Amino acid sequence: MSFQKPPGTQDIMPGSTELWQYVENTARDICRRYGFGEIRTPIFEATELFKRGVGETTDIVEKEMYTFEDRGKRSMTLRPEGTAGVVRSYVENKLYGEPDVSKLYYIGPMFRYERAQAGRYRQFHQFGVEAIGSVDPALDAEIIALGYGFYRELGLQGVTVDLNSVGTPAVRAAFREKLLAYLEPMRDSLCDDCKSRMARNPLRVLDCKVDQDKFTNAPSIIDSLDEECEAHFARVRECLDEMGIPYNLNSRLVRGLDYYTHTAFEYKAQGIGAIDTIGGGGRYNGLVAEIGGDDKPGVGFGLGLERTLLLLESQGIKPDLAAQADVYVVTLGERAEKAASALLQRLRVAGIAAERDYLGRKTKAQFKAAERSGASFAAVLGDDELDRGEISLRSVTGGDQQAVKLEDLANTIKNKLKSEKGNNHS
RNA sequence: GAGGCCAUGGCGAAAAGGCAAACGCGGCGGAUUGUGACUCCGCAAGUACCAGUUCGAGUCUGGUUGGUCUCCCCA
Numbered sequence: 061m062s063f064q065k066p067p068g069t070q071d072i073m074p075g076s077t078e079l080w081q082y083v084e085n086t087a088r089d090i091c092r093r094y095g096f097g098e099i100r101t102p103i104f105e106a107t108e109l110f111k112r113g114v115g116e117t118t119d120i121v122e123k124e125m126y127t128f129e130d131r132g133k134r135s136m137t138l139r140p141e142g143t144a145g146v147v148r149s150y151v152e153n154k155l156y157g158e159p160d161v162s163k164l165y166y167i168g169p170m171f172r173y174e175r176a177q178a179g180r181y182r183q184f185h186q187f188g189v190e191a192i193g194s195v196d197p198a199l200d201a202e203i204i205a206l207g208y209g210f211y212r213e214l215g216l217q218g219v220t221v222d223l224n225s226v227g228t229p230a231v232r233a234a235f236r237e238k239l240l241a242y243l244e245p246m247r248d249s250l251c252d253d254c255k256s257r258m259a260r261n262p263l264r265v266l267d268c269k270v271d272q273d274k275f276t277n278a279p280s281i282i283d284s285l286d287e288e289c290e291a292h293f294a295r296v297r298e299c300l301d302e303m304g305i306p307y308n309l310n311s312r313l314v315r316g317l318d319y320y321t322h323t324a325f326e327y328k329a330q331g332i333g334a335i336d337t338i339g340g341g342g343r344y345n346g347l348v349a350e351i352g353g354d355d356k357p358g359v360g361f362g363l364g365l366e367r368t369l370l371l372l373e374s375q376g377i378k379p380d381l382a383a384q385a386d387v388y389v390v391t392l393g394e395r396a397e398k399a400a401s402a403l404l405q406r407l408r409v410a411g412i413a414a415e416r417d418y419l420g421r422k423t424k425a426q427f428k429a430a431e432r433s434g435a436s437f438a439a440v441l442g443d444d445e446l447d448r449g450e451i452s453l454r455s456v457t458g459g460d461q462q463a464v465k466l467e468d469l470a471n472t473i474k475n476k477l478k479s480e481k482g483n484n485h486s
Numbered sequence: 487g488a489g490g491c492c493a494u495g496g497c498g499a500a501a502a503g504g505c506a507a508a509c510g511c512g513g514c515g516g517a518u519u520g521u522g523a524c525u526c527c528g529c530a531a532g533u534a535c536c537a538g539u540u541c542g543a544g545u546c547u548g549g550u551u552g553g554u555c556u557c558c559c560c561a
Contacts, residue, residue, distance in 0.1 A: 067553090362561060364561030390520095392519095423520065431523085440520080
Protein backbone atom coordinates (compact mmCIF):
# COMPACT_ATOMS: atom_id res chain seq x y z
CA MET A 61 0.00 0.00 0.00
CA SER A 62 1.38 3.36 -0.91
CA PHE A 63 0.06 6.84 -1.39
CA GLN A 64 0.67 9.54 -3.91
CA LYS A 65 0.05 13.21 -3.62
CA PRO A 66 -3.16 14.47 -5.20
CA PRO A 67 -2.92 15.47 -8.87
CA GLY A 68 -1.70 18.98 -9.49
CA THR A 69 -0.07 19.36 -6.10
CA GLN A 70 3.60 19.51 -5.25
CA ASP A 71 5.88 18.49 -2.44
CA ILE A 72 8.27 21.35 -1.94
CA MET A 73 11.39 19.80 -0.51
CA PRO A 74 14.48 21.02 1.32
CA GLY A 75 16.71 22.33 -1.40
CA SER A 76 13.87 24.28 -2.97
CA THR A 77 12.14 25.58 0.14
CA GLU A 78 15.19 27.81 0.57
CA LEU A 79 14.37 29.39 -2.78
CA TRP A 80 10.74 29.81 -1.74
CA GLN A 81 11.83 31.54 1.43
CA TYR A 82 14.03 33.84 -0.58
CA VAL A 83 11.12 34.82 -2.81
CA GLU A 84 8.80 35.22 0.17
CA ASN A 85 11.33 37.32 2.04
CA THR A 86 11.69 39.56 -0.99
CA ALA A 87 7.91 39.99 -1.04
CA ARG A 88 7.73 40.75 2.67
CA ASP A 89 10.52 43.26 2.49
CA ILE A 90 9.08 45.23 -0.40
CA CYS A 91 5.66 45.21 1.25
CA ARG A 92 7.17 46.65 4.40
CA ARG A 93 8.72 49.49 2.42
CA TYR A 94 5.44 50.22 0.65
CA GLY A 95 3.58 50.21 3.95
CA PHE A 96 1.63 46.97 3.64
CA GLY A 97 1.00 44.74 6.65
CA GLU A 98 0.52 40.99 6.47
CA ILE A 99 -2.93 39.48 6.86
CA ARG A 100 -3.58 35.75 7.27
CA THR A 101 -7.09 34.64 6.54
CA PRO A 102 -8.55 31.10 6.52
CA ILE A 103 -7.73 28.78 3.68
CA PHE A 104 -11.42 27.92 3.38
CA GLU A 105 -14.41 30.21 3.51
CA ALA A 106 -18.15 29.95 3.01
CA THR A 107 -18.78 28.97 -0.61
CA GLU A 108 -21.18 31.86 -0.95
CA LEU A 109 -18.36 34.36 -0.34
CA PHE A 110 -16.59 33.31 -3.52
CA LYS A 111 -19.80 33.15 -5.50
CA ARG A 112 -20.54 36.73 -4.53
CA GLY A 113 -16.98 37.98 -4.67
CA VAL A 114 -15.48 36.28 -7.68
CA GLY A 115 -18.70 36.14 -9.69
CA GLU A 116 -21.26 33.40 -10.33
CA THR A 117 -20.51 33.13 -14.01
CA THR A 118 -16.73 33.05 -13.85
CA ASP A 119 -14.87 29.86 -14.75
CA ILE A 120 -13.45 29.80 -11.25
CA VAL A 121 -16.85 29.57 -9.60
CA GLU A 122 -18.55 27.52 -12.27
CA LYS A 123 -16.08 24.69 -12.54
CA GLU A 124 -12.89 25.15 -10.57
CA MET A 125 -13.77 25.32 -6.89
CA TYR A 126 -12.91 22.76 -4.26
CA THR A 127 -16.25 22.79 -2.47
CA PHE A 128 -17.24 20.50 0.39
CA GLU A 129 -19.83 20.28 3.10
CA ASP A 130 -18.51 20.43 6.63
CA ARG A 131 -19.93 18.41 9.49
CA GLY A 132 -22.29 21.24 10.30
CA LYS A 133 -23.77 20.96 6.78
CA ARG A 134 -22.27 24.28 5.73
CA SER A 135 -20.92 24.57 2.21
CA MET A 136 -17.25 25.51 2.36
CA THR A 137 -14.71 26.16 -0.38
CA LEU A 138 -10.94 26.09 -0.45
CA ARG A 139 -10.03 29.60 -1.49
CA PRO A 140 -9.43 29.93 -5.23
CA GLU A 141 -8.02 33.44 -4.88
CA GLY A 142 -7.10 35.82 -2.09
CA THR A 143 -9.12 38.98 -2.48
CA ALA A 144 -12.54 37.72 -1.38
CA GLY A 145 -11.24 36.47 1.95
CA VAL A 146 -9.29 39.64 2.62
CA VAL A 147 -12.32 41.78 1.85
CA ARG A 148 -14.50 39.59 4.07
CA SER A 149 -11.99 40.02 6.86
CA TYR A 150 -11.82 43.76 6.25
CA VAL A 151 -15.56 44.00 6.72
CA GLU A 152 -15.80 41.54 9.61
CA ASN A 153 -12.98 43.22 11.54
CA LYS A 154 -14.43 46.65 10.80
CA LEU A 155 -11.22 47.96 9.32
CA TYR A 156 -13.36 50.59 7.59
CA GLY A 157 -13.46 52.24 11.00
CA GLU A 158 -9.70 52.75 10.96
CA PRO A 159 -8.62 56.24 10.02
CA ASP A 160 -6.21 55.15 7.30
CA VAL A 161 -6.40 53.19 4.09
CA SER A 162 -6.02 49.48 4.84
CA LYS A 163 -2.94 48.18 3.07
CA LEU A 164 -2.72 44.43 3.42
CA TYR A 165 -0.68 41.64 1.87
CA TYR A 166 -0.82 37.87 1.97
CA ILE A 167 1.24 34.91 0.88
CA GLY A 168 -0.30 31.48 0.79
CA PRO A 169 -1.85 28.57 -1.06
CA MET A 170 -4.85 28.84 -3.38
CA PHE A 171 -6.87 25.99 -4.88
CA ARG A 172 -8.46 25.56 -8.27
CA TYR A 173 -9.63 22.33 -9.80
CA GLU A 174 -8.00 22.51 -13.22
CA ARG A 175 -5.83 20.28 -15.37
CA ALA A 176 -2.22 20.95 -14.48
CA GLN A 177 0.23 22.22 -17.06
CA ALA A 178 3.45 24.19 -17.08
CA GLY A 179 3.02 26.91 -14.45
CA ARG A 180 -0.43 25.78 -13.41
CA TYR A 181 -1.31 23.63 -10.45
CA ARG A 182 -4.37 22.74 -8.42
CA GLN A 183 -2.72 23.95 -5.27
CA PHE A 184 -0.60 26.96 -6.03
CA HIS A 185 0.68 29.94 -4.12
CA GLN A 186 0.01 33.60 -4.49
CA PHE A 187 1.54 36.72 -3.15
CA GLY A 188 -1.11 39.41 -3.16
CA VAL A 189 -1.70 42.91 -1.90
CA GLU A 190 -4.93 44.82 -1.31
CA ALA A 191 -5.42 48.51 -0.52
CA ILE A 192 -8.95 49.23 0.61
CA GLY A 193 -10.53 52.57 1.38
CA SER A 194 -9.42 55.01 -1.27
CA VAL A 195 -10.09 55.81 -4.92
CA ASP A 196 -6.80 57.64 -5.29
CA PRO A 197 -5.20 56.64 -8.61
CA ALA A 198 -1.84 56.97 -6.87
CA LEU A 199 -2.68 53.74 -5.05
CA ASP A 200 -3.33 51.93 -8.30
CA ALA A 201 0.05 53.09 -9.53
CA GLU A 202 1.89 52.28 -6.30
CA ILE A 203 0.53 48.76 -6.34
CA ILE A 204 1.58 48.26 -9.93
CA ALA A 205 5.00 49.59 -8.95
CA LEU A 206 5.19 47.28 -5.95
CA GLY A 207 4.61 44.17 -8.06
CA TYR A 208 6.98 45.39 -10.73
CA GLY A 209 9.61 46.08 -8.08
CA PHE A 210 9.12 42.61 -6.61
CA TYR A 211 10.09 41.01 -9.91
CA ARG A 212 12.96 43.41 -10.43
CA GLU A 213 14.39 42.86 -6.98
CA LEU A 214 14.36 39.14 -7.58
CA GLY A 215 16.57 39.82 -10.57
CA LEU A 216 14.05 38.87 -13.24
CA GLN A 217 14.40 40.32 -16.72
CA GLY A 218 11.72 40.84 -19.33
CA VAL A 219 8.75 41.30 -17.02
CA THR A 220 6.31 43.72 -18.63
CA VAL A 221 3.15 45.42 -17.42
CA ASP A 222 0.01 45.43 -19.54
CA LEU A 223 -2.42 48.13 -18.52
CA ASN A 224 -6.04 48.83 -19.33
CA SER A 225 -9.13 50.42 -17.89
CA VAL A 226 -12.26 48.32 -17.87
CA GLY A 227 -14.37 51.24 -16.63
CA THR A 228 -17.40 50.99 -14.40
CA PRO A 229 -20.00 48.23 -14.73
CA ALA A 230 -22.21 50.68 -16.62
CA VAL A 231 -19.44 51.59 -19.04
CA ARG A 232 -18.61 47.95 -19.56
CA ALA A 233 -22.22 47.02 -20.22
CA ALA A 234 -22.51 49.73 -22.86
CA PHE A 235 -19.25 48.68 -24.46
CA ARG A 236 -20.40 45.09 -24.48
CA GLU A 237 -23.43 46.05 -26.53
CA LYS A 238 -21.32 48.03 -28.94
CA LEU A 239 -18.90 45.14 -29.31
CA LEU A 240 -21.64 42.58 -29.87
CA ALA A 241 -23.08 44.79 -32.58
CA TYR A 242 -19.67 44.80 -34.21
CA LEU A 243 -19.14 41.05 -33.85
CA GLU A 244 -22.59 39.84 -34.83
CA PRO A 245 -22.14 40.29 -38.61
CA MET A 246 -18.89 38.33 -38.52
CA ARG A 247 -20.12 35.56 -36.24
CA ASP A 248 -19.85 32.88 -38.90
CA SER A 249 -16.20 33.66 -39.54
CA LEU A 250 -15.25 33.30 -35.88
CA CYS A 251 -13.59 30.23 -34.45
CA ASP A 252 -15.63 27.89 -32.26
CA ASP A 253 -14.03 29.20 -29.10
CA CYS A 254 -14.94 32.75 -30.04
CA LYS A 255 -18.51 31.79 -30.75
CA SER A 256 -18.85 30.56 -27.22
CA ARG A 257 -16.95 33.58 -25.94
CA MET A 258 -19.50 35.82 -27.59
CA ALA A 259 -22.12 34.37 -25.32
CA ARG A 260 -20.03 34.16 -22.17
CA ASN A 261 -17.64 37.08 -22.31
CA PRO A 262 -17.53 38.98 -25.60
CA LEU A 263 -14.62 41.15 -24.46
CA ARG A 264 -12.46 38.04 -24.70
CA VAL A 265 -13.13 37.54 -28.38
CA LEU A 266 -10.69 40.32 -29.12
CA ASP A 267 -8.02 38.25 -27.38
CA CYS A 268 -8.45 35.36 -29.81
CA LYS A 269 -5.14 33.81 -30.82
CA VAL A 270 -6.48 32.23 -33.98
CA ASP A 271 -6.99 35.33 -36.04
CA GLN A 272 -6.02 38.71 -34.69
CA ASP A 273 -6.10 40.62 -37.94
CA LYS A 274 -9.83 40.57 -38.39
CA PHE A 275 -10.41 42.69 -35.29
CA THR A 276 -8.31 45.69 -36.29
CA ASN A 277 -11.41 47.87 -36.59
CA ALA A 278 -13.05 46.60 -33.43
CA PRO A 279 -14.32 49.18 -30.97
CA SER A 280 -11.98 49.85 -28.06
CA ILE A 281 -13.09 50.09 -24.47
CA ILE A 282 -10.72 52.98 -24.00
CA ASP A 283 -12.87 55.02 -26.39
CA SER A 284 -15.98 54.09 -24.45
CA LEU A 285 -14.83 55.35 -21.06
CA ASP A 286 -16.83 58.11 -19.46
CA GLU A 287 -15.25 61.25 -18.10
CA GLU A 288 -14.67 59.93 -14.60
CA CYS A 289 -13.10 56.68 -15.82
CA GLU A 290 -11.01 58.60 -18.29
CA ALA A 291 -9.70 60.95 -15.60
CA HIS A 292 -8.85 58.13 -13.23
CA PHE A 293 -7.06 56.18 -15.91
CA ALA A 294 -5.13 59.21 -17.06
CA ARG A 295 -3.92 59.91 -13.56
CA VAL A 296 -2.80 56.29 -13.06
CA ARG A 297 -0.70 56.55 -16.20
CA GLU A 298 0.72 59.86 -15.08
CA CYS A 299 1.76 58.42 -11.75
CA LEU A 300 3.40 55.45 -13.42
CA ASP A 301 5.25 57.78 -15.77
CA GLU A 302 6.42 59.89 -12.87
CA MET A 303 7.60 56.78 -11.00
CA GLY A 304 9.40 55.50 -14.06
CA ILE A 305 7.39 52.29 -14.26
CA PRO A 306 7.13 51.12 -17.87
CA TYR A 307 3.84 49.69 -19.13
CA ASN A 308 2.06 48.76 -22.34
CA LEU A 309 -1.42 50.07 -22.94
CA ASN A 310 -3.54 47.09 -23.94
CA SER A 311 -7.16 47.96 -24.58
CA ARG A 312 -7.98 44.27 -25.04
CA LEU A 313 -6.83 43.21 -21.61
CA VAL A 314 -9.67 41.53 -19.71
CA ARG A 315 -9.45 39.90 -16.32
CA GLY A 316 -11.12 36.65 -15.40
CA LEU A 317 -12.79 37.85 -12.25
CA ASP A 318 -15.97 39.88 -12.26
CA TYR A 319 -15.10 42.39 -9.61
CA TYR A 320 -12.67 44.61 -11.48
CA THR A 321 -13.45 48.25 -12.26
CA HIS A 322 -11.29 50.95 -13.80
CA THR A 323 -7.68 49.84 -13.65
CA ALA A 324 -6.81 46.33 -14.82
CA PHE A 325 -3.25 45.12 -15.28
CA GLU A 326 -1.17 42.04 -15.82
CA TYR A 327 2.48 41.19 -15.38
CA LYS A 328 3.74 39.15 -18.28
CA ALA A 329 6.92 37.29 -19.12
CA GLN A 330 8.09 34.58 -21.51
CA GLY A 331 9.62 31.34 -20.37
CA ILE A 332 6.87 29.25 -18.77
CA GLY A 333 5.53 27.10 -21.55
CA ALA A 334 2.42 28.53 -23.12
CA ILE A 335 1.67 30.76 -20.15
CA ASP A 336 2.77 34.37 -20.17
CA THR A 337 0.72 35.97 -17.41
CA ILE A 338 2.60 35.73 -14.14
CA GLY A 339 0.43 38.06 -12.11
CA GLY A 340 -2.54 40.32 -12.41
CA GLY A 341 -4.78 42.71 -10.60
CA GLY A 342 -6.81 45.84 -10.69
CA ARG A 343 -9.29 48.04 -8.94
CA TYR A 344 -12.50 46.64 -7.44
CA ASN A 345 -14.67 49.49 -6.31
CA GLY A 346 -17.90 47.57 -5.87
CA LEU A 347 -16.56 44.46 -4.19
CA VAL A 348 -16.66 45.52 -0.55
CA ALA A 349 -20.31 46.49 -0.85
CA GLU A 350 -21.04 43.27 -2.71
CA ILE A 351 -19.65 41.32 0.21
CA GLY A 352 -21.78 43.23 2.67
CA GLY A 353 -19.68 46.10 3.87
CA ASP A 354 -19.77 49.84 3.35
CA ASP A 355 -19.14 50.85 -0.21
CA LYS A 356 -15.37 51.07 0.07
CA PRO A 357 -13.16 51.06 -3.01
CA GLY A 358 -10.14 48.80 -3.30
CA VAL A 359 -7.25 47.88 -5.54
CA GLY A 360 -4.81 44.99 -5.49
CA PHE A 361 -3.00 42.20 -7.28
CA GLY A 362 -2.25 38.52 -7.04
CA LEU A 363 1.02 37.08 -8.30
CA GLY A 364 1.68 33.40 -8.92
CA LEU A 365 4.67 32.25 -6.92
CA GLU A 366 5.19 28.99 -8.82
CA ARG A 367 5.34 31.05 -11.98
CA THR A 368 7.82 33.38 -10.34
CA LEU A 369 9.98 30.41 -9.34
CA LEU A 370 9.79 28.95 -12.84
CA LEU A 371 10.90 32.26 -14.28
CA LEU A 372 13.83 32.44 -11.89
CA GLU A 373 14.80 28.98 -13.03
CA SER A 374 14.39 29.69 -16.72
CA GLN A 375 16.55 32.80 -16.35
CA GLY A 376 19.18 30.87 -14.44
CA ILE A 377 18.89 33.04 -11.36
CA LYS A 378 20.27 31.25 -8.31
CA PRO A 379 20.52 33.46 -5.26
CA ASP A 380 23.24 32.76 -2.69
CA LEU A 381 21.53 30.64 -0.14
CA ALA A 382 23.10 29.96 3.21
CA ALA A 383 24.87 26.63 3.61
CA GLN A 384 22.99 24.22 5.79
CA ALA A 385 25.85 23.53 8.16
CA ASP A 386 28.83 25.49 9.46
CA VAL A 387 30.71 22.60 10.96
CA TYR A 388 30.52 18.81 10.72
CA VAL A 389 31.75 16.90 13.73
CA VAL A 390 33.55 13.73 12.71
CA THR A 391 33.85 11.20 15.51
CA LEU A 392 36.48 8.51 15.78
CA GLY A 393 35.58 5.72 18.12
CA GLU A 394 32.92 5.04 20.66
CA ARG A 395 33.95 7.55 23.31
CA ALA A 396 33.94 10.38 20.83
CA GLU A 397 30.61 9.28 19.41
CA LYS A 398 29.14 9.48 22.90
CA ALA A 399 30.69 12.89 23.56
CA ALA A 400 29.28 14.28 20.33
CA SER A 401 25.77 15.06 21.54
CA ALA A 402 26.92 17.42 24.25
CA LEU A 403 29.40 19.08 21.92
CA LEU A 404 26.83 19.59 19.17
CA GLN A 405 24.40 21.02 21.70
CA ARG A 406 26.98 23.56 22.91
CA LEU A 407 27.74 24.65 19.36
CA ARG A 408 24.11 24.96 18.39
CA VAL A 409 23.19 26.95 21.45
CA ALA A 410 26.10 29.23 20.60
CA GLY A 411 24.51 29.89 17.21
CA ILE A 412 26.50 27.53 15.03
CA ALA A 413 24.90 25.14 12.57
CA ALA A 414 26.50 21.86 13.54
CA GLU A 415 25.97 18.46 11.95
CA ARG A 416 27.15 14.92 12.65
CA ASP A 417 26.74 11.30 11.60
CA TYR A 418 23.90 9.22 13.02
CA LEU A 419 24.43 6.02 11.05
CA GLY A 420 27.58 4.73 12.69
CA ARG A 421 29.54 5.32 9.54
CA LYS A 422 33.30 4.99 9.18
CA THR A 423 35.61 7.95 9.04
CA LYS A 424 35.74 7.99 5.25
CA ALA A 425 31.99 8.15 4.93
CA GLN A 426 31.78 10.81 7.62
CA PHE A 427 34.09 13.08 5.65
CA LYS A 428 32.02 12.59 2.55
CA ALA A 429 28.91 13.44 4.52
CA ALA A 430 30.68 16.51 5.84
CA GLU A 431 31.20 17.71 2.30
CA ARG A 432 27.58 17.03 1.37
CA SER A 433 26.41 18.95 4.39
CA GLY A 434 27.83 22.14 2.96
CA ALA A 435 29.86 22.72 6.10
CA SER A 436 32.95 24.89 5.83
CA PHE A 437 34.72 23.07 8.64
CA ALA A 438 35.23 19.57 9.87
CA ALA A 439 35.94 19.09 13.55
CA VAL A 440 37.54 15.76 14.28
CA LEU A 441 37.02 14.25 17.69
CA GLY A 442 38.88 11.13 18.82
CA ASP A 443 40.31 9.61 21.97
CA ASP A 444 43.50 11.68 21.80
CA GLU A 445 41.58 14.92 21.51
CA LEU A 446 39.14 13.89 24.22
CA ASP A 447 41.96 13.16 26.64
CA ARG A 448 43.43 16.60 26.05
CA GLY A 449 40.02 18.34 26.09
CA GLU A 450 40.61 19.45 22.53
CA ILE A 451 39.25 18.92 19.05
CA SER A 452 40.98 19.05 15.67
CA LEU A 453 39.52 21.72 13.44
CA ARG A 454 40.17 21.89 9.71
CA SER A 455 38.62 23.03 6.50
CA VAL A 456 36.20 20.46 5.17
CA THR A 457 38.12 20.35 1.91
CA GLY A 458 41.37 19.39 3.62
CA GLY A 459 44.50 21.19 4.63
CA ASP A 460 46.13 21.73 8.00
CA GLN A 461 44.17 21.09 11.10
CA GLN A 462 44.56 22.92 14.35
CA ALA A 463 43.94 21.77 17.88
CA VAL A 464 41.29 23.85 19.59
CA LYS A 465 40.19 23.64 23.22
CA LEU A 466 36.67 22.26 23.32
CA GLU A 467 35.42 25.26 25.22
CA ASP A 468 36.90 27.61 22.61
CA LEU A 469 35.49 25.75 19.62
CA ALA A 470 32.34 27.83 19.20
CA ASN A 471 34.19 31.13 19.25
CA THR A 472 36.96 29.90 16.99
CA ILE A 473 34.45 28.77 14.40
CA LYS A 474 32.53 32.02 14.64
CA ASN A 475 35.69 34.05 14.04
CA LYS A 476 36.73 31.89 11.13
CA LEU A 477 33.28 32.18 9.54
CA LYS A 478 33.41 35.92 9.96
CA SER A 479 36.78 36.31 8.31
CA GLU A 480 35.77 33.88 5.58
CA LYS A 481 32.79 36.08 4.80
CA GLY A 482 34.97 39.16 4.81
CA ASN A 483 37.30 37.57 2.29
CA ASN A 484 34.47 36.63 -0.01
CA HIS A 485 33.27 40.18 -0.17
CA SER A 486 36.63 41.79 -0.81
C1' G B 487 -14.22 19.50 -20.16
C1' A B 488 -10.94 17.88 -24.87
C1' G B 489 -6.31 16.05 -26.75
C1' G B 490 -0.74 14.69 -27.60
C1' C B 491 3.54 12.53 -25.42
C1' C B 492 5.65 9.72 -21.41
C1' A B 493 6.51 5.94 -17.13
C1' U B 494 13.30 0.88 -16.05
C1' G B 495 17.53 1.22 -8.95
C1' G B 496 18.07 7.58 -5.28
C1' C B 497 19.48 10.24 -10.26
C1' G B 498 20.76 9.59 -15.53
C1' A B 499 20.40 5.84 -19.10
C1' A B 500 20.74 0.88 -22.24
C1' A B 501 18.35 -3.78 -23.45
C1' A B 502 15.22 -5.29 -32.58
C1' G B 503 9.70 -10.28 -28.19
C1' G B 504 14.64 -14.51 -26.02
C1' C B 505 20.77 -15.70 -20.96
C1' A B 506 20.76 -13.85 -14.35
C1' A B 507 17.68 -6.28 -16.78
C1' A B 508 23.72 -3.26 -19.12
C1' C B 509 26.44 0.99 -17.90
C1' G B 510 27.45 5.90 -15.48
C1' C B 511 26.73 9.05 -11.15
C1' G B 512 25.53 8.73 -6.12
C1' G B 513 25.27 5.37 -1.52
C1' C B 514 27.42 1.52 1.85
C1' G B 515 31.51 -1.92 3.11
C1' G B 516 36.59 -3.54 2.39
C1' A B 517 41.86 -2.98 0.66
C1' U B 518 43.47 1.32 4.61
C1' U B 519 41.02 -0.46 13.73
C1' G B 520 42.16 7.69 14.14
C1' U B 521 41.78 11.68 8.96
C1' G B 522 37.77 10.80 2.97
C1' A B 523 38.71 12.73 -2.11
C1' C B 524 43.06 8.91 -6.69
C1' U B 525 42.95 3.48 -7.38
C1' C B 526 41.15 -1.57 -6.83
C1' C B 527 37.46 -5.25 -4.96
C1' G B 528 32.67 -6.16 -3.23
C1' C B 529 27.41 -5.06 -1.60
C1' A B 530 22.50 -2.91 -1.61
C1' A B 531 18.89 -0.92 -4.80
C1' G B 532 14.75 -1.12 -10.56
C1' U B 533 10.82 -2.58 -15.34
C1' A B 534 4.17 2.25 -11.85
C1' C B 535 -0.48 -1.05 -11.42
C1' C B 536 -4.13 -4.76 -13.56
C1' A B 537 -5.45 -7.85 -17.44
C1' G B 538 -4.46 -9.94 -22.31
C1' U B 539 -1.54 -11.87 -26.75
C1' U B 540 2.81 -15.31 -26.84
C1' C B 541 6.55 -21.23 -25.78
C1' G B 542 8.53 -16.59 -23.82
C1' A B 543 6.73 -9.44 -22.44
C1' G B 544 10.65 -4.01 -19.79
C1' U B 545 9.52 -4.41 -25.08
C1' C B 546 3.07 -5.83 -28.30
C1' U B 547 -2.53 -4.80 -27.02
C1' G B 548 -6.41 -2.93 -23.64
C1' G B 549 -7.41 -0.68 -19.12
C1' U B 550 -5.89 1.92 -14.43
C1' U B 551 -2.87 5.32 -11.91
C1' G B 552 0.62 9.10 -12.18
C1' G B 553 3.66 12.69 -14.78
C1' U B 554 4.28 16.18 -18.64
C1' C B 555 2.64 19.44 -22.44
C1' U B 556 -1.33 21.84 -25.32
C1' C B 557 -6.54 23.81 -26.01
C1' C B 558 -10.23 26.18 -22.87
C1' C B 559 -9.26 29.30 -18.79
C1' C B 560 -6.02 31.39 -15.49
C1' A B 561 -1.66 32.88 -11.14
